[in-house]
Amino acid sequence: xxxxxxxxxxxxxxxxxxxxxxxxxxxxxxxxxxxxxxxxxxxxxxxxxxxxxxxxxxxxxxxxxxxxxxxxxxxxxxxxxxxxxxxxxxxxxxxxxxxxxxxxxxxxxxxxxxxxxxxxxxxxxxxxxxxxxxxxxxxxxxxxxxxxxxxxxxxxxxxxxxxxxxxxxxxxxxxxxxxxxxxxxxxxxxxxxxxxxxxxxxxxxxxxxxxxxx
Numbered sequence: 001x002x003x004x005x006x007x008x009x010x011x012x013x014x015x016x017x018x019x020x021x022x023x024x025x026x027x028x029x030x031x032x033x034x035x036x037x038x039x040x041x042x043x044x045x046x047x048x049x050x051x052x053x054x055x056x057x058x059x060x061x062x063x064x065x066x067x068x069x070x071x072x073x074x075x076x077x078x079x080x081x082x083x084x085x086x087x088x089x090x091x092x093x094x095x096x097x098x099x100x101x102x103x104x105x106x107x108x109x110x111x112x113x114x115x116x117x118x119x120x121x122x123x124x125x126x127x128x129x130x131x132x133x134x135x136x137x138x139x140x141x142x143x144x145x146x147x148x149x150x151x152x153x154x155x156x157x158x159x160x161x162x163x164x165x166x167x168x169x170x171x172x173x174x175x176x177x178x179x180x181x182x183x184x185x186x187x188x189x190x191x192x193x194x195x196x197x198x199x200x201x202x203x204x205x206x207x208x209x210x211x212x213x214x
Contacts, residue, residue, distance in 0.1 A: 038125040
């Protein structure tokens, strides 16, 4: 019986060696992939939260501007020349339409909900990565199970990170240039569209005013 037990233990040990031989580097690579995706998802969560805050601030400022134009026209109606009053009335109406369209775009973008999904996904991936890190070395079937769980977590997230998020995740902490480049690209992605729209909107009204006065 002892001989049989010894043989079974030897066979089991050889099978375990066979299962894990040549696979540690695959498990390590898979672990790095999970950690990279986790960082990218956390970066995406941070970026989308900032986009949500920026959109709320932009919408609030545009609303204040629209109300200010309307009140100015009402209060100083008798003191304003007819052409200026007509111009301000038109600007107030167009601003209201712009606010309606802006609200639709921001609502469809759904920044905050997407950010929450990405945060949850990143947390789940982080937990799975820690499990794999503790369990190593693992057999091929065990590695396949981790892979299945990884894709299951990804499948539950209805949104994905963007290249700018992956760029920040790939930037090593010691590479200051890469870190700064990633941060600048993130800020451009967040605030760039609002800056362009604001500039175009103000330029349009300034041009219209100059044409009217000319």
